[in-house]
Amino acid sequence: MRVRASGADRAFAIVVYGLVLAASALALFPMLYVLAISFSTETEYLTRGFYLLPRTFTLEGYLYLMSHPGFMSALRNSVTISVVGTLINIALTTLMAYGLSKTWLRGRKTLHFIVFFTLLFSGGIIPTYLVVQALGLLDSFWAVWLTSAVSAFNAIVMRSFFQAVPIELEESARIDGSGEWRLLFNIIVPLSFPAIATFTLFYLAQNWNTYFSAILYLDNDQMPLQVFLKQMLVEDDPSISNASSVAYHYTPAARMSAIVLTALPLLLIFPFLQRYFNQGVMLGAVKG
């Protein structure tokens, strides 16, 4: 702020930066532990307890995963599920939320309630599975894409974002003779970039975390990363040691590397999307 930097503002800034730095340190600290273990030998992990800087160094965990056919195919599956899934999500959600944001639309309240009601009540997995089966979608990514095509939560929140767009914009567009489609794509979407970027990220994360619907609907070779990861992290129940006696042992480095590699893609994507969070400035431009 070049206008005037008062003492109060400076104090305010110090408080803000202090708090943010403290919060970042707290967030970082356990993650550094995960990172440290991913480069450590098993012996160090077992003997040292909590630490942030490994004394040993090994890439064994990462190399193991990189050469693991299961990991690579899970990664491919996750990317497929996430990219296509998110495109479907964003297209359907944006259209629906925009439609529902029209205050003049008849039946809007009923439609909106139809969406909202699904947040509270659900039929459970068995009937959903039967629907998927009836549509012939089993063992196909479509089952995962379609059963989570729109999140009611995201649609409702996105609608409230669209409702914040000033009504004059719509009025002036209509006077220009633009139809609803042009209005949506030429004015509303560019204006709502922060919202759309946000929900893209939400959907990406949701798709990236696909676990249960993959287990329900997909085949062995279509399993995504989260299934792979969970199977590495799970500890078999000792009371059934007889049942699960394959004494298979993942090193801590391999387990933590899997966590790091699974989280990495979404951490890397964030800075790209973040650019769009600041596009709200355009609003002023349009108005002016």
Add this chain to the structure above:
Amino acid sequence: MKKTALLMLAVCMAWGVTAGCANKNEDRSAASGSPAGSEGAQTEKVKIDMVIASWKGGGWPDNNHPIIQYIDKKFNVDLQIQWVPNANFVEKLNVIAASGKMPDVIRLDSPALFLKWANQGAFLDLQPYLSQYPTLQKIATPEEWALLNPQGKIYGIPIYETAQNTIYARADWLDKLGIPLPKDDEFTIGKFYEIAKAFATQDPDGNGKPDTYGFSALGNAMNLGMPELQAAFGIANGWKEEGGELIPAQTQSKEWKAYLGFMQKAYQEGVLDKDFVTNTNFNEKYAQGKIGFADMHYQFSRQTTQELQKIAPNAEFARLSPPIGEGGARGNSTPSSGKIKVVLGKDMDDQKRDRILELLDWWVSAEGEDVLKNGIEGVHYRKGADGAYEMTDALKAEGEGRQSLMWNWILRGNTNTFNIYKWSAPEWAQGMEQSIGDARKYPYRNVAEGYLPSSPAYAEKGSTLGDKFLKAVVEIIAGKKPVESIDDAIAEWKSGGGDQIVQEVNAAYKAHS
């Protein structure tokens, strides 16, 4: 209003359609089964669907695994195994069952679910065919085949289980403290405590810090992960038989008081791991090298010893017999074979049934064991220059044991070397056989295993009642409550539904015997 009605209509119609479709699929799969007149001849390829729970590490990524290909070729089948992570197994199985496409082969680890579905007629009765498959029949005793089944029916193939775990001790620590390894007949529970206390207080790892414990325990299991200790105090391994009646451990006031007094003291004196409440397994606990007495099986002890030797070169877990309690009570927890079953879906045609039973008969033969456990020569192992077998690099990279999933996660015979491979050191095979033989000398059984699942009260309340009782046990051990308060927990267990469970379990017991 009109809209709602319309919607309901649409829903109902669509529902009818879905249900119809599900049935149609069923019909089709049944129809594609057996054309008449191809009896026994392996001319036609048969598709076999298995739905199997997978554990740590998960199943194989696809059904082109060399072992599956081997079986496909040998039996002219198309074997399709669907691995479902154990945590979601029951859900997935229910969903598949609801869809009308019951898989051909399922492994059921839950006796309650087995019983429920067997009662609903979901499984094929194997009784009429079993005698034609002698190898398969031999993997269990008639009692084991009969376990959990109604009279005259056999709805599942029993999975072999055996006593394996016993008490192990850090031999290198005993050495350092100048304590001789206790002999079988002098290893009393008093001796156990004396040594455990020495482990906790005399700095056996020599790091100058009081950071070792005599023994550890698990806070999430009724036997606290150390069943040998409860055995020594005469507490039943779940249930015991006395005078023709089945009696649950939860009512053994006197025994619990003695045991809890022992454990409370151990906790207070730092002999018992202070963190036992949050322990859910021993894997890392033992490998960290802070625990003197361990409850483990042979292979676990070898792996842990290897791991420990990276920290302490002399580390060694030595096998002991279970400690002797008052009146000579001692025991190693002994599970019953047959609690876990491999079942066949009832809707298959004769050809498929025969093919599957033929496959399973081979499966548990010596030849089948060789393939299913060790994998394929040239792919998973090979003969080295010195004539001894060794793992291939590919298997090493994937992990030893990953080739044995079908043997260990689906069905295995009653040999005791289930984790020993062709390339394992010969002393491992010997050690494993011997350790299992020794563990079986001191049977400590839950005699109600075959009857518990038929008690409705147990199904409804058993786990919550058990949790509450365990809570009291743990609180007493950690010194939050006096030992006598176990009587309140016993009273609560009985009045909360325990009495009813006792009655129902005994009724089932008497009906059977």
Add this chain to the structure above:
Amino acid sequence: MAKSYWKRAFPVYLMILPGLLFFIVFKYIPMVGISIAFMAYSPFDGIGGSEWVGLRHFHRLFAEGDFLTLLRNTLMLNLFDVLFFFPAPLLVALLLNEIKAKRFKAAVQTILYAPNFISWVVIVGITILLFATGSGGINQLLAGWGFERLELMTDPSYFRWVWLLQNVWQGAGWGAIIFLAALAAVDPLLYEAAAIDGANRWRMLWHIALPALRSVIVVLLVLRMGHVMDLGFEHIFLLQNSMNQGVSEVFETFVYKVGMTQGDYSYSTAVGLFKSIVGLIMVLFVNRLAKQTGQEGVF
């Protein structure tokens, strides 16, 4: 008028249609499955063929000796969550909004949202590593300095706080994203005008940023109320142990133990339906409250 309405409205209905189809096919048709709650459901008989048992499963639920404990534990955890977790992302967003250095802001935001991708197994594992009574790093330090050990993982009085703080740690940065998006829509001219009027940063936050977030906050709060009986299963299950059972047993963990592991779908569906109805009542109540205080509400 009617004709021009349809001309205008038709494309809008068309936009809503694909989403609507999704909800009908994958959400409403399966709702037939709710009837499982009133049946002795068997997967082999199907929804059409299973026996109707009326309200038996609900009677069983309300007659459970622990019903009141379950209700109390569930509501208490949710209360903690709404009171302390719900505002956390808002606070993070407002703080981040005050940071002008772009690179720094991007870095900090990535760090703050990263924990969202660390699974509960790991988070709980690290907490135990640090706070286990005997071997936990923090407790060894405390003991070394002559303090009392903190039985964070086993003393039931800490359970809710541990659960809450782990939630904040994992979710605050991630949850802030949605508020930041709302803040991004604020016209920068407003800030400039306020600055010329001599408003300091604090006043701008109070009079510009917060009002811009009001409608999002209301929507999120109302939606949150619909899940007033839901808590993440996995997180609580991992934190649960024999000692804290009295405060940590909630409907999810209970249903898992008595229903899911045995495939008792009818009972777990009944418990789910009960939770949904409580959620519905809460939503209607809070939505009305919002409307009475002059907010738009969700519907």
